[in-house]
Amino acid sequence: MSANATLLDRIVFNPVLCEGWKPYMEGAAYHLGNFFLLLGFMGGSGIIGSIYILGFLGIGFFCAALWGWLDACGLDIFIWNILLVLICLLQLAHSFYQLRKDALSEEFDQLYKQVCQPLQVPPQVYKEIVKCCEEKVLPLAKDQTYALEGKTSIDRLSFLLSGRIKVSQDGQFLHYVFPYQFLDSPEWESLPPSEEGTFQVTLTAEADCTFISWQRKKLYALLTKDRYIARIFSVLLGYDISEKLYALNEKLFAKFGLRFDIRLPSLYHVLGPASSDTEVEKEPRECEEPLVPSCHPPTFVQTAPAAPRARSLPSHPRRSRPDSDLSGEDSTSLVLEDFAELTGSFMDYVSEGEYMK
Numbered sequence: 001m002s003a004n005a006t007l008l009d010r011i012v013f014n015p016v017l018c019e020g021w022k023p024y025m026e027g028a029a030y031h032l033g034n035f036f037l038l039l040g041f042m043g044g045s046g047i048i049g050s051i052y053i054l055g056f057l058g059i060g061f062f063c064a065a066l067w068g069w070l071d072a073c074g075l076d077i078f079i080w081n082i083l084l085v086l087i088c089l090l091q092l093a094h095s096f097y098q099l100r101k102d103a104l105s106e107e108f109d110q111l112y113k114q115v116c117q118p119l120q121v122p123p124q125v126y127k128e129i130v131k132c133c134e135e136k137v138l139p140l141a142k143d144q145t146y147a148l149e150g151k152t153s154i155d156r157l158s159f160l161l162s163g164r165i166k167v168s169q170d171g172q173f174l175h176y177v178f179p180y181q182f183l184d185s186p187e188w189e190s191l192p193p194s195e196e197g198t199f200q201v202t203l204t205a206e207a208d209c210t211f212i213s214w215q216r217k218k219l220y221a222l223l224t225k226d227r228y229i230a231r232i233f234s235v236l237l238g239y240d241i242s243e244k245l246y247a248l249n250e251k252l253f254a255k256f257g258l259r260f261d262i263r264l265p266s267l268y269h270v271l272g273p274a275s276s277d278t279e280v281e282k283e284p285r286e287c288e289e290p291l292v293p294s295c296h297p298p299t300f301v302q303t304a305p306a307a308p309r310a311r312s313l314p315s316h317p318r319r320s321r322p323d324s325d326l327s328g329e330d331s332t333s334l335v336l337e338d339f340a341e342l343t344g345s346f347m348d349y350v351s352e353g354e355y356m357k
Contacts, residue, residue: 027071033063051095058088104130107137107161107210114180121232129229132222133214137161140209146183147199154197156213158183163209169201175247177203183211185240193220 025031040056043049061084068077104112108130116126140146140163149169165177177183183203191197193216223230 027067029063029067030071033060033067036060036063047095047099051092051099054088054092054095058085058092061085061088105135105137107212108135111159111161111180111212115236116232119232119235125226125229125232128222128226129232132218133212136212137210138213140165140205140211142205142208144205146203146205146211147201149200149202150198152199154184154187154191154199155216157185157188157216157219158211158213161210161212163211164206165209166204166206167201168204174201175244176206181243182237182240185237186244189237189241 036056037060040053040060043053043056061081065078065081065085068074068081104127112121112123112126116129146152146158146165159182160177160179162179164179165183167174167177182188184199187197187199219233223233
């Protein structure tokens with residue numbers, strides 16, 4: 001106890017002052033070593049930060065070993081610093097091995113920069129996504145089919161990296177799939193996980209292509225386990241499907257030169273088989289029967305509120321609209337009868353080259 005009190009008294013209360021400073025400095029190696037140690041302790045986190053720290057610490061310990069050997073003439077100083085240098089070198093080798101092991105190929109690195117980096121997806125999460133597809137880049141030769149209509153089963157989800165894929169149905173050209181787009185996003189979204197189905201379109205390579213593919217069961221297991229990855233795929237698939245839908249909508253035209261708005265209600269019913277005039281005229285007679293408690297007008301728009309019963313339409317055909325300047329009219333000013341005169345479709349193109357114009 002007295003020894004501890006004496007040591008405390010010498011350090012705190014009665015510190016021993018230096019009687020005289022040494023007339024010479026420790027040398028350049030000593031100061032350079034401390035400078036590198038300072039730089040080393042300013043490193044960050046992660047593998048890159050670890051390499052930075054270990055690199056500067058190793059240089060600093062080596063300078064300290066030179067100082068101990070040349071200036072201080074201390075064997076213990078030299079041995080300890082050499083051991084520290086060896087430890088830093090071993091740890092550096094391990095860090096470089098981990099960095100090389102976790103490095104992705106050029107295709108996956110470019111995919112991250114183009115798709116995931118704008119969404120601020122962490123690299124570790126991206127590696128989990130890449131690991132699910134086994135980090136394989138699959139080739140698809142020119143004129144080779146990825147899927148056949150009514151024959152190929154929907155058992156995977158693929159993403160195009162390079163090339164161009166033509167999508168057709170019943171021999172009719174629909175649209176192209178370009179790099180960094182899903183090949184089968186509509187099939188993925190339309191088919192529940194517990195069901196099986198086949199492609200309704202044919203996908204053919206227009207050039208030499210490369211793509212990555214996730215097996216359906218493995219990807220569903222990953223999405224169920226990680227909700228953040230599930231949200232990423234939900235965003236990417238939704239964007240991809242909307243791009244395909246708008247690509248088709250760009251090619252839908254009317255003889256009046258008007259462009260459709262896909263947000264219009266009941267567009268499906270209007271473009272489908274139209275009801276005959278006899279069915280429309282039958283409604284008022286059905287409403288007059290006493291057995292029916294209430295009558296409802298024919299509903300063309302499912303989301304529209306109920307309106308008062310309208311008079312039956314005249315049996316004579318509606319006159320066609322004169323060809324005039326319709327530059328001031330857009331799709332939002334159309335009425336339902338305007339759609340009855342449509343003659344255009346998605347397929348009315350002479351060649352596939354017109355689609356690219």
